[in-house]
Amino acid sequence: MNADSRPPAPPATFDALLARLRAAAPRAAGGDARGAAPGERAVSADSPDAPLPGDHLDLRAVPPDADRVAVFTAAATAVGVTVHRAARQAWVPVVLAVLEKLGARRILLEAADHTAFRAAEAEALAAALRAAGREPLVRPDDDTLFDGVDAAVAGVTAALAETGTLVTATGPQTARGTSLVPPALVALVDPAQIVGDLLEYFADPRLGATLPANVNLITGPSKTADIEGVLVTGVHGPGHVHCVLC
Amino acid sequence: MSVADFREQLAAGTRAARVVAAVHQATWRKVAQREAALAALPHAGALRDRAAQIRAHVVAHLPDYLEQFVAQATARGAQVHFAPDADAAVRLITALAVQRGLRLAVKGKSMTSEEIHLNAALERAGLRVVETDLGEFIVQLDRDRPSHIITPIIHKDRRQVAEALVRELGCRYTEDPTELSLIARRHLREIFRRCDLGITGVNFAVAETGTLVLCTNEGNGRMCVSRPRVHVALLGIEKIIPRLVDLPVLLKLIARSSTGQALGAYTTLITGPKRPDDSDGPAELHIVLLDNGRSTILAGPHREVLRCIRCGACLNACPVYRNVGGHAYASVYPGPIGSVLSPLLDGPSHADLPRASSLCGACLEACPVKIDIPHLLVALRAEHRARRPLSRRIGLRLWAWAMQRPWLYRLGQRVLRRIVRDDGDGFARHGPGPLGLWTAGRDLRRPPARSFRELWHTELRDER
Structure with a gap:
């Protein structure tokens, strides 16, 4: 966004919001490395239910054999x-x-x-x-x-x-x-x-x-x-x- | 806010010695508490990586998760509304309250509600609105503004709290924090009995189940979501997380980062309104999804900022925040994250905020979701380069020109040494000539008697 340009009008409905976000997603995934953490999936078309990277890590604080x-x-x-x-x-x-x-x-x-x-x-x-x-x-x-x-x-x-x-x-x-x-x-x-x-x-x-x-x-x-x-x-x-x- | 306004706020902020002392003490304490809490957390580093990954993933896939969240929340009985901007959100919530004849609104602490300036609109519509978080309650009594996103009255000491309570509630004067809290408790308890509308923000919203998560300590948030017959939750569209299994990763970090607690006193998961056979709870749950500029941020190059979980750790870690206090930023979100968010949400009026940073990197180090705030600040500064005052543009260009010519630079150093007079403590606050423009907003360290080059040539080189 340029300092002088006016921000685009906000999407008026939830569907318009989704459309705008979907339109933004490919650009975001492609060109902008800083928005994405290492290992992040690069495409948004896949199912939200798919596993995320890091799901396999065991980060529990209390080991199973602890009292x-x-x-x-x-x-x-x-x-x-x-x-x-x-x-x-x-x-x-x-x-x-x-x-x-x-x-x-x-x-x-x-x-x-x-x-x-x-x-x-x-x-x-x-x-x-x-x-x-x-x-x-x-x-x-x-x-x-x-x-x-x-x-x-x-x-x-x-x-x-x-x-x-x-x-x-x-x-x-x-x-x-x-x-x-x-x-x-x-x-x-x-x-x-x-x-x-x-x-x-x-x-x-x-x-x-x-x-x-x-x-x-x-x-x-x-x-x-x-x-x-x-x-x-x-x-x-x-x-x-x-x-x-x- | 113009540069002059910021300078004025800055001067007012730094003049108030009491404020500076209070903020210094509180932020240093919070930094120590955060560090201790994270040091005691097993897998802290890996958890931060996970948290950053989860939040970045949501930002990259927001439409999918938003759609899933809305479907799930609706299926569990919540009514979901969409507000494109602050005005729409305020109109929506006011209409909801007026149509149902609601009179007394209790509010949990919500920065998002500050962002849309909700209270004034509800009051104009005839409702009584009571902030119920202790800090926000004092802010409301004093007609003040919160100066920290977690600790709203970080800028007040106990005397100021006592004065507010005595003046507004007519209670006995005391400076004991426990007694002061109990005075507020007694007053608010009567309000919790009678209220009919509860308004809260949301810390996390789980797409998989349509669940809202609130992280609180006092219990006022729980009162707001269990006593009134209508609960309105104001939810920024970026607060979504994918699944229930992602929640513990963020819960393990949010309280540790903001207050140094392993977990806040109350973590409340709200999934739909009161069920038919529940004995208490709101009959209606309305979720107001707020865009208010977020979709524009997501479409732009600074979308990383949408990962933020509003823990406040970057405020506590920031040497600028510590010295000027939250009000100097003159924006709803102060501190490093506010210096990124406010210009993006509010546009030109906050375009100078990215300069309110020394780029020391303490905010990045403190951030539980690893937002590269210094990088974002530099990027925002570059976007607004055209807004720099002409004097500074000329000054910086001269500086760059001299830096490339050692003889000229040396000459400049000598001249500066002659003309810069400090106030006896090594700092000059009133530079001569055009330097005065620089020192109007900054203290300039008096140049040392001899430069490093001079020391090198006369002494250091011989000691090799």
């Missing part, structure tokens, strides 16, 4: 998640102790079949909470969610070892607000749910076809460093995130 629980625990702790270990049959007292420490009185329980926190676990926890004089809540309305919940207990669909990430997905049993609105989140994670890293998680070929409306990769508490770079947690999402491995 994923240990890697996850270290990474989650580093980003501000408190990780607890519990025996399979003895997780209730651990969760109760966490909630006690948080000072939570009204606790949202969100059971989901695809997680380690199913209906049976929710019932067991609800009974224990009632016995301790606490108030378990299921599917609270908006006002209760915003003002009347001190903590949420839920499961996850997966966890990522490298980054200490908890993965939640929305669905008929799982709401967007659960891991977002209450000031504290307690997540039950089965160690078998821990995958190595993002690359391993997204390599699952079933993922694309089964994506729910929202998947959230939660890495530590809500945070900001907007004011002079000082780390502040609990801005809009939960300031306290606990993970109980059981």
Whole structure:
């Protein structure tokens, strides 16, 4: 583009845009070496589904034989998640102790079949909470969610070892607000749910076809460093995130 | 922006010592955090190569992936609109809101929405628009502009944040960042309860599944895409990536490059609106595909810039940005990437920005998708050579002429040594005669008492 020439009028429709981009593509692929990374395919006519160069590289952060629980625990702790270990049959007292420490009185329980926190676990926890004089809540309305919940207990669909990430997905049993609105989140994670890293998680070929409306990769508490770079947690999402491995 | 405007902005920027100190501290910290995060990342070099390759591939095959993205997003229930330019995007979004009777819009941090100046238009249409990212919220309270694409208030210190919150919200004065953040949290929480329109940008859009990806830290972005009944996502056409398997490559680099985190607190994948049996979430998802000059860039020789994932690493690494701050660029996108993008998106008004660089190469070294920003800056400078002031064209020609004649060059050195007076610190800020044109925008180092040639002839040669 010359400094004096006027830029061409923008394409008015999506089809016009595609036509302009297609017209530009061969020229771009031929004459302009800097636009293309080394090894890039030079033509645009081939299918978008064809493999990209570099697809074969194994760039995973966590080797398959690594102790994923240990890697996850270290990474989650580093980003501000408190990780607890519990025996399979003895997780209730651990969760109760966490909630006690948080000072939570009204606790949202969100059971989901695809997680380690199913209906049976929710019932067991609800009974224990009632016995301790606490108030378990299921599917609270908006006002209760915003003002009347001190903590949420839920499961996850997966966890990522490298980054200490908890993965939640929305669905008929799982709401967007659960891991977002209450000031504290307690997540039950089965160690078998821990995958190595993002690359391993997204390599699952079933993922694309089964994506729910929202998947959230939660890495530590809500945070900001907007004011002079000082780390502040609990801005809009939960300031306290606990993970109980059981 | 004219050269004079830039110079004025520059002077205003460098005068504000508080701003310079804040930006220096923040950018150096971010550089250290990025370097530490990448040093700890296994296969960091190979991941950068992959990321560059994926983004370059998308730029080269954009029409195919755009078509696939639109088909997939539509199949999953999103409504996709196309906006040729900023005006069209603003009209489209405003009409959407007005037709549905929406009153209260919450916004996630989006540079693309800054690019089209969306807020003012929505407000004229009668909506209340609230920025919900803490930094953007303060910018909005102060009627200011963001000065960094990731850290909007990098130019403000805690006192300025406190003053804004006290003045606008009537809260108690405090300079504690935690308390200040909680004051904003309480205020915005009520707004999140009542809002009916959420407006966000998009970090990545996956062609294979029609998925939008948002990378955030505070949780306000998640509020914006789960509380209101309508979500409008503003998507620059270049933000597409081919497949879900390409996403982790970019996710591994974006937070490390921008904030030094291995991953931001929230990475949200949005695939269509609320499903029929979901208990919460927006009933409508509108994706506004924005061209606004991007297709023109793609058709030209500088299309490499479209690889950019807006991580902000080049801003933090840039010695010019560090010293003048984001506002001096007087464009939506500041820093090295802004000096390339803004002239290409906005045309002649930003044609001088490519000169706001020492071409040191720190931006290229920092870029996770390996955009050769220095090369692009030089190319853009060459395109606008005709715009150089006559005085500089004559001056540079004289310089080149003298450089080819050693005797004349030596004579020039001697003359300069006589006439350039520094301010006591080795730098001259007011050059004599025509040199004053040069020093109006730059500090000139006082020539040394003896040139290297002179040293060589008298001392150094004997020491061989």
